[in-house]
Amino acid sequence: MDDRIITALGAVIGVPLLLGGYLWVTEQLLARLPRRVQPTVRPYVWVFPAVAFAFVFMVLPAINTVILSFLDRRGTTFVGLDNYVFFFTNPDTIASLKNNILWLVFFTGFSVIGGLLCAILFDRIRYETLAKTAVFLPLPISAVASSIIWKFMYQYDPPGAVQTGTLNAAIGTLGFDPVAWLIDSTTNNFALIFVGIWTATGFAMTIISASLKSIAAELLEAARVDGASELRVLWTIVVPLLLPTLTVVGTTLTIQALRVFDIPYVLTSGAYGTDVIASQMFTRLQNGQYDRASTVAVVLLVVIIPLMLINIRRFRQQEEIR
Amino acid sequence: MTAATTTLSRPHSATFTGQASRRVRRLPLHLAIWVIMAIWLIPTIGLFVNSFRPIADMSSSGWWTALFPPSRLTIESYQTIMETEGVANSILNSLLIAIPATVIQVVIATIAGYAFAWMNFRGRDVFFLTIVGLMVVPIQATLVPVLKMFNAIGIAGTFLAVWLAHTGYGLPFQTYMLRNYIGGLPKAIFESAEIDGASHPMRFWQIAVPMSVPVIAANVIFVFLGVWNDLLVALTYMGSSPNRPMTVIVTQLVTSFGGGWQFLTAAAVVQMALPLAVFLFLQRYFVRGISAGAVKG
Numbered sequence: 047m048d049d050r051i052i053t054a055l056g057a058v059i060g061v062p063l064l065l066g067g068y069l070w071v072t073e074q075l076l077a078r079l080p081r082r083v084q085p086t087v088r089p090y091v092w093v094f095p096a097v098a099f100a101f102v103f104m105v106l107p108a109i110n111t112v113i114l115s116f117l118d119r120r121g122t123t124f125v126g127l128d129n130y131v132f133f134f135t136n137p138d139t140i141a142s143l144k145n146n147i148l149w150l151v152f153f154t155g156f157s158v159i160g161g162l163l164c165a166i167l168f169d170r171i172r173y174e175t176l177a178k179t180a181v182f183l184p185l186p187i188s189a190v191a192s193s194i195i196w197k198f199m200y201q202y203d204p205p206g207a208v209q210t211g212t213l214n215a216a217i218g219t220l221g222f223d224p225v226a227w228l229i230d231s232t233t234n235n236f237a238l239i240f241v242g243i244w245t246a247t248g249f250a251m252t253i254i255s256a257s258l259k260s261i262a263a264e265l266l267e268a269a270r271v272d273g274a275s276e277l278r279v280l281w282t283i284v285v286p287l288l289l290p291t292l293t294v295v296g297t298t299l300t301i302q303a304l305r306v307f308d309i310p311y312v313l314t315s316g317a318y319g320t321d322v323i324a325s326q327m328f329t330r331l332q333n334g335q336y337d338r339a340s341t342v343a344v345v346l347l348v349v350i351i352p353l354m355l356i357n358i359r360r361f362r363q364q365e366e367i368r
Numbered sequence: 369m370t371a372a373t374t375t376l377s378r379p380h381s382a383t384f385t386g387q388a389s390r391r392v393r394r395l396p397l398h399l400a401i402w403v404i405m406a407i408w409l410i411p412t413i414g415l416f417v418n419s420f421r422p423i424a425d426m427s428s429s430g431w432w433t434a435l436f437p438p439s440r441l442t443i444e445s446y447q448t449i450m451e452t453e454g455v456a457n458s459i460l461n462s463l464l465i466a467i468p469a470t471v472i473q474v475v476i477a478t479i480a481g482y483a484f485a486w487m488n489f490r491g492r493d494v495f496f497l498t499i500v501g502l503m504v505v506p507i508q509a510t511l512v513p514v515l516k517m518f519n520a521i522g523i524a525g526t527f528l529a530v531w532l533a534h535t536g537y538g539l540p541f542q543t544y545m546l547r548n549y550i551g552g553l554p555k556a557i558f559e560s561a562e563i564d565g566a567s568h569p570m571r572f573w574q575i576a577v578p579m580s581v582p583v584i585a586a587n588v589i590f591v592f593l594g595v596w597n598d599l600l601v602a603l604t605y606m607g608s609s610p611n612r613p614m615t616v617i618v619t620q621l622v623t624s625f626g627g628g629w630q631f632l633t634a635a636a637v638v639q640m641a642l643p644l645a646v647f648l649f650l651q652r653y654f655v656r657g658i659s660a661g662a663v664k665g
Contacts (some may be wrong), residue, residue: 048460048465050460050461050527050611051464052458053464053528054463054464054467054468054527056469057468057472057494058468058471058528059471059529061468061475062471062475065475065476065479066448069569070569070584073567073569079527082652085487085488086485086489087486088485088568089488089489089492090489092480092482092483092487092568093479093480093483093484093495095476095479095480096476096477096479096480096499096539096543097480099476099532099535099539100498100502100536100539100540101538102536103510103514103532103535103536104502104505104510104536104537104540105498105502106513107509107510107511107513107514108505108509108510109514110512110513111509111512112511114512114513117421120496138566147606164404167397167400167401167484168401170397171397171398171401171650177401177404177405179651180404180408180409181403181404181405182647182655183408183409183412183647184408184412186479186593186597186638186640186643186644186646186647187412187597187640187643188596188597188599188640188643188656189597189599190597190615190617190618190619190622190638190639191639192637193622193635194415194618194622194632194633195412195414195415195633196411196634197622197629198411198414198415198431198633199411199414204663208428208429208430209430210426210429210430210431211430212410212411212414212430212431215430215432233610236504241608242555244408244411245407248408253485253653254624255644275437279547284633287621288535292629301506303503304506305506305507306487307508307599307600308599308600310598311619311621312599312622312623315623324508324600327508327511328508328511328600328603328604331511331512331515331604336512336516337513339511340512342508343506343508343509343511343512344509346506346508346509347485347505347506347508350504350505350506350649351628353504354423354501354505355501357500357501357503357504358497358500360499361497361500362497368525
């Protein structure tokens with residue numbers, strides 16, 4: 047049998063056994079300690095693997111990245127803010143920063159609005175499950191596969207030639223000239239962002255729909271009996287009640303928009319002015335520019351910190367309710 | 369759901385003509401919904417149809433031509449990708465990366481989740497708030513130092529490196545989910561077990577784990593698909609190793625072929641077949657994982 051399969055099998059069986067053994071051995075050792083000390087020590091034994099992983103793979107590397115961003119390429123000499131000066135003066139990084147802002151506004155905005163719209167519309171029909179499945183379907187598809195899917199949608203053939211791209215063929219039947227969606231700088235960022243929206247709307251819809259179903263039907267009926275129009279009911283009752291959910295979905299998608307990587311990387315490799323911060327970071331990392339790569343990562347981290355604090359605060363509020 | 373739908377049908381419009389006029393009024397609603405469904409389904413259907421057409425046809429006519437005879441369906445693309453260097457091997461790699469990474473992550477997270485939920489200790493809140501904060505930290509912020517570490521200990525490019533990295537990146541969220549679920553189980557059960565003399569390992573193994581099966585199942589699916597679909601982690605830590613998963617191989621093929629990448633339709637179908645099957649058959653668990661993950665990125 048293949049060596050790799052044996053290794054993988056070993057991990058699948060070995061790791062749970064190892065962890066079980068770890069708990070068993072420490073439990074034996076704990077038994078020798080005074081009874082009063084046991085409950086003080088045991089919790090640390092139990093959370094140790096998870097906390098160790100968090101420190102080794104997230105906390106310490108993140109701190110290290112911040113340090114690297116103040117050093118030169120070899121990581122030996124302190125260069126002050128040089129890398130940051132480079133980041134904020136280099137046309138490539140500035141362009142990628144601008145693209146991330148486009149992602150932030152349009153990807154987040156349209157996915158949330160699209161999700162809300164789908165949740166509200168689908169709530170009124172009998173084939174709700176079918177409609178939801180259709181919109182949800184792209185979610186489990188990897189960015190790599192969706193990028194290939196959309197390469198066919200956006201395929202460009204010169205005017206006069208047979209259009210093999212779905213979108214260009216469609217606008218062709220309406221009499222328009224084909225558009226090089228992924229190359230033309232007026233359309234390409236939006237073309238990429240739409241692939242993101244296509245994936246994320248199902249996510250937004252699912253969460254918003256769950257929250258929509260929890261609104262009491264009597265409340266809406268009362269408003270309708272009082273003569274409020276459907277639109278008014280939506281705008282003055284449903285949307286305000288959904289606001290906390292919309293914020294949660296919005297924050298999640300904002301984080302996704304900031305660290306988006308796969309879609310631009312696979313569809314355009316960041317060419318034609320479609321680069322984003324995360325792909326900038328990756329290209330520099332591959333070229334061995336560890337100082338510049340780290341600086342880009344730190345900028346990304348700093349932008350995300352406020353969202354992290356919002357998350358922690360929301361968690362604390364939830365805990366108080368519990 | 370039924371409650372919300374019934375409120376829409378007003379009782380006094382239930383006459384025959386009333387029903388007909390209601391149907392007309394609701395026509396734009398149905399139209400809008402069918403348009404949305406079409407936009408969301410057509411891209412995937414297009415790819416699927418194309419993957420069964422001759423490779424030459426894909427670049428000379430649109431996929432919709434195959435909907436009318438002569439369709440000329442073939443499995444040429446599938447044969448081509450299986451003969452393409454590294455593709456068949458990468459499918460196995462994807463499984464060998466995703467299965468262990470999932471097992472390691474979920475086991476560690478369940479143990480920690482139980483401890484955070486039912487044990488009292490100094491620093492518990494600080495540790496847990498750190499974990500909540502780490503859920504949104506972009507992994508980009510860790511790539512350079514972790515890659516250096518893997519190079520230094522000589523495991524870059526191995527399965528072990530990718531298992532460990534995925535575990536590290538996924539654990540905060542998994543721990544958070546499991547702690548919330550296990551912490552929400554009825555307190556009385558744990559207390560009476562304690563009075564009966566059940567130790568923590570017994571309470572964990574005989575109460576917490578069996579009662580958490582639905583959420584553990586949801587997590588297993590969620591983590592597995594996340595790793596199966598991952599590009600960035602494997603791309604960074606695998607380099608040009610023969611252990612690269614399918615996402616990396618397909619991406620490298622897409623970006624290296626200027627034209628003539630069309631045969632990769634089959635690769636995309638193969639890559640997404642497993643996630644879609646999981647989604648269609650285990651939708652309930654999958655949706656649960658997604659909803660609970662609302663705070664995550």
